[in-house]
Amino acid sequence: MIAPALREEIARRYGTPAVVIDLDRVARNIARLQAACDAAGVANRPHIKTHKSPIIARMQIEAGARGITCQKLGEAEVMAASGIDDILVSYNLIGPHVVERLGRLLRESPARITVAADNPVTVAGLPDAAQAGGRTLDVVVECDTGRKRAGVETPGEAVALARDIASRPGLAFAGLMLYPPPGGVAAAQAFLDEAQAGLAEHGLSARIVSTGGTPNIPEIGQIRGTTEHRAGTVIFNDRMMIEAGVATLDDCALAVLARVVSRAGAERGILDAGSKTLTSDTGGGLDGHGLMPDHPGARIAGFAEEHGFLDLRACAERPPVGTLVEVVPNHVCVVVNMVNELVAVRDGAIVGTIPVAARGLIA
């Protein structure tokens, strides 16, 4: 992704390990996701947890996204402050702190705000936010159709929670939020159809049916009734997405530029990117802690906090101390979260840095 001369220039200007994004590839990934949504007749609501940057969110909106998805209230606040005007917080917001902040956001921002809930405790807290905000709060019911994460497990529970939402002052039942595992279209369809029938019996209907996931992009719209899709990782892609078959190395728009800082043994070395840069996320059990496209035999076998342990036994040309190498992370979302700023390049030249504005926040 980064030509040798550009590597030297980035390292000279910013140091290493630098998290570098290629804005040409970012634009291409944005366009591809938008095209997939357009082709399916489904609104695009990209998940900004991957980049946490209002600058990049703005690129997504300008390419046609209806709005964005956030995973934390703090992310939503940062995005709203930058002028993004349609935000889904796809998370149970619980407790007086976030309820008060949500109320303030509703009061002070003109943005359309939607939140998710999968249980009555969450729902019971939200009317205070709506009241403080002085406007109705849209709430979607998070539904689980196989992932066993958050989300009600049955259509009956979804209907009951929708009725709970609809009965509360200041809240509006807005729809259903799904996050099916890839290949889970049939199960999600069965859940959705039963839930919609149950809603109809009570005079309710789901204006929003939201699906999610980058691996699910090939399935966008296959669940009948889908109105919008939330994909995050596709903005940059990573080794997990290559493994999942939804990206090629050429689609990877982010790499960590790291330096070989030690070669104390003939068959091993140390990168200045350790677990505080690349993270210990295995990407669902991948071998090694990232791909090094220029050194196919090299393996990042382990970590200290600022040390990546290079196993060079299978490496034909072993990089000497000082070499700048590019690492495609296992999981890009957690790597972006480690740094205050990304270094952006375009057309083979440095553009500048992009703050990861919404990282490091408590709530």
Added chain:
Amino acid sequence: MIAPALREEIARRYGTPAVVIDLDRVARNIARLQAACDAAGVANRPHIKTHKSPIIARMQIEAGARGITCQKLGEAEVMAASGIDDILVSYNLIGPHVVERLGRLLRESPARITVAADNPVTVAGLPDAAQAGGRTLDVVVECDTGRKRAGVETPGEAVALARDIASRPGLAFAGLMLYPPPGGVAAAQAFLDEAQAGLAEHGLSARIVSTGGTPNIPEIGQIRGTTEHRAGTVIFNDRMMIEAGVATLDDCALAVLARVVSRAGAERGILDAGSKTLTSDTGGGLDGHGLMPDHPGARIAGFAEEHGFLDLRACAERPPVGTLVEVVPNHVCVVVNMVNELVAVRDGAIVGTIPVAARGLIA
């Protein structure tokens, strides 16, 4: 560590997941490390990579530490700017960017600055920093005595590199830096003795012999000739240190205060602390992603970025949605690195927040 009423107060004021430190325990841990160093007649040079906070570094200095250790140049800059006056950067600093910044630090800060090197490429770059700084730069040779991380592998290489350093304009050979694995006293002693003999043959001597590690605290001073020790994790401790037998749960001064935000299944739940808070660091292969002292049967079985997957099958009292729980991380150093600020408590009350000032920097 955090009483129920205080949990509610922290969650109300800051939200969750909050990274909370108990300053009483921090002070106790600082005193214990200082006492161990004092008893061994070895200077205390705590590693600030664990807390990245000048406020906490100042507490360590005031308790008797001679100086501090940093793992990145950016950490050293932040610490020097706060008035810390004796800093070891225990890392190979390579490339024009860090050399220039190191020169500026030497020129603008009155602090004593020492850096480490394990190879001639690092050493060859340092004279430019010394020249720009207008003063001599102390360099220690990093030696590996069993960990296979960075560090020259033989005493002969250590002597050769020391001679290289001593021969360069503006550089002074200052000593040897070791990081033996726990139980590695004999191997380190053999390495050190042979290196010192070799140095003497060339008219050199190691003013500094630096050892490191929290698990190595019981061995401080056992390597004859040790002048100082670098321990980081002990400031807070964690599950790894409990497993290593060098801390008890009572010594753990940091916990993540998280909330149960979903209980979609009877035997499982979701915490709002996922891999973007607790990190995927297994602490060297520990089972689960942290300890929950109040819920001994509960296991953090997996992660999404903002979801901790609770396995509650073995849990007698399963925490309902909304419950605030305390999680002692597997590895505390990487958890501190995830957040912009720590919430500090003392004597059962909130003191305020402490910025993790040196986190998120590129170099």
